[in-house]
Amino acid sequence: MKITKIGAVLAVIGLIGGGFALPFFTASTNSEELVLGHGNVDALQGVYQQWQNHYQARGGDATQLRLPLAHSRLLSTSASKARGAMTLNLMTGAVTVKASGLEASAYDVWLVDNLDGPNRTVKPEAGDRFFRLGTLAADQHRGELSTSIDAKALAGFNIDMVVMSLAGQSPDQSLVIAGAPDLLQRLYYADKLWAKATLGPLQAVAETTSAFAFLLPKVANAKSNGNDANLAAVMGAEIAEGRRLFTKETFSGNGRTCATCHRLDHNHTIDPKYIARLPPTDPLFVAETNPALKTGFENPKLMRELGLILANIDGFDKPGVMRSVPHTLALAKSIQTEGTVRDDQGVLLKGEFDLDLEFAHALGWSGDGSVGTGSLREFAIGAVVQHFTKSLARKPGADFRLPTDAELNALEAYMLSLGRSDDINLSKMTFTSAIVQRGKVLFDQKNNPVDPVTKKPILGKSANCNGCHSNAGAISSTTRGNPTRDTGVEVMEDQAAVLVDPTTPMDGGIGDEDKLGWCADNDPDTRCNYGEGRFNTPPLIEAADTAPFFHNNSVSTLEEAVAFYNTDAFNNSPGHLTSSKADRTVKISSSQVVAVSLFLRTINALENIRNANKLADQAMALNGSNGRELARLAMEDTEDAIEVLTEGQLIPDQAAVAKLRSAYNYEYSAALSPSTTLRNTLLRKAKALKLEADALMVTRAP
Template sequence: MKLPYKRVLAFAAALGIGFILAPQPDPPFTGHGDPAALTQLYQRWKNAHEQSASPDTLQLGLSYSKALSARFSPAAGRLQLNLRTGRLQAAVSDLPATGQYELWLLDNHSPSRQRLRIGQLEPTADGHRLAVQLDPQQMRGFTLDAAAIVQAGTSPDNGGLLFGSPSLLQRLYFTEHDWPGTTLAAAGGVSAPERAPFEFLLPKTAQAGNFGRGPQLAQLIARGQKIFTEETFGGNGRTCATCHRPDNNHTIDPNYIAKLPKSDPLFVAETRPELADLEKPALLRQFALFVANADGFDRPPVMRSASHLLGLANTLTFERAVNPGYGNGEFTQDEAYFNSHDSEAQQSGTHTQAIGWSGDGAPDGGSLRDFAKGAIKQHMPKTLIRAENIDFRLPTEDELDALEAYMLSLGRSSELNLANMYFKSPLVQNGLLLFNTKNNPKAADGSVIFGATANCNGCHFNAGGISSTTNANPTRDTGVERMRDQLHHLADPTLAYDGGFGQLQQNDCGPNYDEICFSDGSVSPSGTSSRPAGHHGLNRFNTPSLVEAADTAPFFHNNSVTTLEESVAYYSSDAFNSSPGAFTSSKANRQGKLDSSQVIAVALFLRSINVLENIRSSNLLDKKAMEQNGEPSLKSLKLAIADTQDAVEVLQQAVINPYPEALEKLQQALNLETMAGNRFYPGRIGLLRQAIALKEQARNLMVSGG
């Protein structure tokens, strides 16, 4: 018997199956990537860029590239190209005065990887410069993917010293921007009679067209997700996801590593003799630490953890000595690094981003896009010779577009508003109040009152990785590298000490001030450290977001602290309180002296905001799973289950569970999601709707506002 049409619809809806009259294309699988998050980031960038002094000028930072440079060079500079007039200028500082250098433009889209010599730089009082008028006929058919400063008589492929390339946000802007015809000067300075658009030169994304169309952006992110998780770049079998596991908050830890089979590509240093020194296997398994040649392949490597990538777009702004519209930073070295990479980056976000644990982890112009190149050469080669196109290949420009889109779309798209949040547990609310302050108060006589605040807000505004003073990601020396008896140094006493930001040799590193490391040469201002006289050199590392901290242990750049409570307690330790990070450059005292109950309160607050983020993320993934079919739906649901499981574990692992009723709701939601993971279950969409509702109820039991 045939059911009436309306009854069929009602029956299907009741089962939660969904019913469509015509086939509709499935939304692409983007994993944790959220097109809305990337759209918001781009719109912020676009607004700032168009308000800048020269929105029609393409600016690229030029610097040493761990992936591309023929040898290390401390030189750096910038390239500026006026896209309406074709006027190109390059300025570089710190190149040896005795050499001769050329500027080349690179087209990596063409099958022949076209390289175009623009001209020779002229020595000046402050470096080397070049100013030319591009010939539109000479440039016809050329796409500007990168620029290189090259030793004269060589090419970018064998003699390149400095490199830079446009970011994804620049490429998206050029893709959607309407560039009217422009009068250009032909070679020789004679005005061309025709009005020729310069659009052909601009680098664009593979998804050309209107950026505002969500499906196009989702496709770009989906391609990035696939590259991130599957592409080995002709190397040793590792992918980006080998160390940044999507089902483990895009990081990796010792507990996760312990569950992996010996055949996992993570362990190639154990299974391939030619890669025996790629990692230190015992330290990788015990501490989840990776060998990182952060200061160049000709210098001793350091050991660093794989930082998570969630909410990355919120912490990329590089702190400067002067931050337009905000307070001043604390180090002139930051300004020098910033200026040498990209003079427009603070407004545009195009380059000079705070990447890697030391804030300077990216080659080329210092952007997230460039970071992928160095990571491939570092972690994915077939041999330690690291010969390009033999031991690995670098990503194409289209692949870099997709990878950057995926990474920028991960996690939350904006910061919390702690001032608008009220936690319904008095324990957690007290932790919020302790956290959300900036300096220790003072008594009437000017003496510092300790124990009334945790002083977290100054560097972790709204629990993110942004300074409340500069609105940028700060790099600070908080004493971690001076800690005594760090476990990985006890396990391997031959390990080099990590100087953090910069590549200048420093001779007073380590807990006894007698080790060599490489830093930026900055020193703590007088009165801002209790270290011995003559030992005020800094080892600075960037400030991570704390919203995702509770389920991304261990902590710090070297995984030296294993639990959240220990990491909070560290800021009341002698190691921190004697460090320059315990003071500001104006000598404001931020030393911590919390008692054990206050440490627990702050940790409970951090656990709570992590659970709220888990709920947001898992609900978004549940909704994706409801919109998708087949394997993409199950993959989204698997990630949602991992996030909900994280929320459960973050509360279960607390010293005290402040929200037993919320935990029960989360466990119920997890059970429903697990049932929905059965692809043959007829009411799976209904189960996911119930799971989302339960998680929202859990949130409401925990907090109001925010």
């Protein structure tokens, strides 16, 4: 399966035969089966629909393209604190570029069309198409450029990137700040512009060799079912290609792929138990086999004992931090940055920290894990440079190759399609087990009750989880974004990593400045790290499946992770107070810790069941080895459900576990069966048993 850039033209200023286009997508027309694995077209469609609703609620529409511009420590040719944005009117061709934090007196602004071909990458290179919009003059570190573009001069041009360079230099010579449309923007404009192409001055003109046929039905009948099916086909092709890249593409580096750390058969993460089963030749251990990476690339002892990976989160000129590998399930539901979301009335919900607004997405453990504008799309670029390099020189073209524009599209599609496309609704769920139901009640509150006389919080009545984990996800119930908070994890006594390696530095979380003073007073040779002490909030629906816990794997079991919030480390941390200074001190009993933990185990098992049945549906639509592979993945999710329900020792839903064991046996046989008919029969029986297990654990109100 190959995803290609579209060779089509959108005449955005009403001139048939001229204009430029965003690079959209096309599905291959061969008969090869699409293998999506854990990727899910329905999930990506849900993510796209939510993005579209959010975008339009903020006043966005298909006639305006807005791209944020920021410095990229990987693509920029010089350091800069500048940030900006470009707005393009797709109906008139009017362009406005604004920027602040500028240090030079003048900059050129460019549109970049990254051309396909051997040795081409996402970075602006000689041979790519560049179109200069004009010069932006800076006054008191700010500047603005307003101009309009000529459609004829941009015939066939695809906007892959907008670049601000130093005046007099082209984008392949100088890149100060830049921005690029992400996957959801590209889908939106492909969908909307073609749908409107026959309604007014906006025209859609396909080249004679265009592979844009999948969008032609939109022009004829924008609301037809066939149109929706074609968009789904595009998404499916992108997800399948993204999965191939995620699991197999080394980007000409040290042998690692994305799946080296984000294992498909282990909930897209790794842990010490999994690592212990790997052979010495596994690419994960490249620091032990490649002399050029022996020092400063990984800490093999911390990797093997604690599952920690070295990340130069503050830049390669500063010491790295040791972090666990976060899973990528339901990623689309956990990366919304605080301060960017509006409520149902369109009112912007303000976040607590202005720094968070500098990042398009809350990625990595600290919210600033992506280069440039902080988008998921750019995260893949950073991962290649950080983890795939052959040497610490990290020279593109020698130590690795950067991804292409099309590869970034596909990787983003795959990552956004993993897991849930929505959070659960706890208010409509009643659990059969009284212990689990009590755990839900303790969990699903955001504040301690207050004594009416003393005005002090009454402890032991709430676990106060809902404030940061609305519906057990990773979204604040107040801001509807991912809250980055300092919850005291980093200052726990006797950290496992420090005990194993006393030179392990403090991890400052989000930010690249010494806000906590950990570096200022230290000896220059002492390793320290930068930041504000805040870390992302992870989703909890998948928590029981993805131990150990926290950004440094400092806690081994789910019960210990819940009990952490009873400790002084949390209750004395900034995170125990809300932005309005409400006290969220947690003091719950051991039996309450068990109840909350069993609740989390149960909702994890319910998600395992949902995902396993989705994989089974996909398996039944495939033939041969592809179908067996998907049956195996479904079986592994069912096995996970059994494990999370039984590892807590107390097993309140034993009848459900028995049905899951029977379902697992059917799936095990299905994964081995050479007969498609028999395999599908076994999978249908397994699905039915899992649905029965679900019904035994929970009832859901309409």
